[in-house]
Amino acid sequence: MAEEMSPDPSSLSFEDALRALEQIVRRLESGDVPLDESIALYAKGEELRKRCADRLQAAEARIAKLTLDANGAVTGAQPFGAD
Numbered sequence: 001m002a003e004e005m006s007p008d009p010s011s012l013s014f015e016d017a018l019r020a021l022e023q024i025v026r027r028l029e030s031g032d033v034p035l036d037e038s039i040a041l042y043a044k045g046e047e048l049r050k051r052c053a054d055r056l057q058a059a060e061a062r063i064a065k066l067t068l069d070a071n072g073a074v075t076g077a078q079p080f081g082a083d
Contacts, residue, residue, distance in 0.1 A: 009044075009047045009048050009050075009051040010051060012048075012051065014051075014052060014055040014056070017048045017051045017052050017055070018048075018052055020044075020048050021045055021048040021049060021052065024041050024042075024044060024045040024048070025045065027041060028041055028042065028045070
């Protein structure tokens with residue numbers, strides 16, 4: 001089974017984790033997966049969902065830190081990639 005050989009979700013980029021999660025959702029929605037495999041896929045999907053949520057939360061915190069001062073006022077905001 002390919003899922004057993006898949007990398008640990010914590011080692012995946014956000015984009016790779018999201019693609020893997022979408023693939024799992026498609027397989028589960030197909031209805032062609034045996035029950036035991038469905039349970040394993042669901043558990044793997046939950047790990048991937050958590051990985052994606054954690055990465056998004058970290059990105060939001062990083063953006064907030066970059067654009068707000070200690071008082072919550074916007075400071076030195078510039079477009080991403082502007083050096």
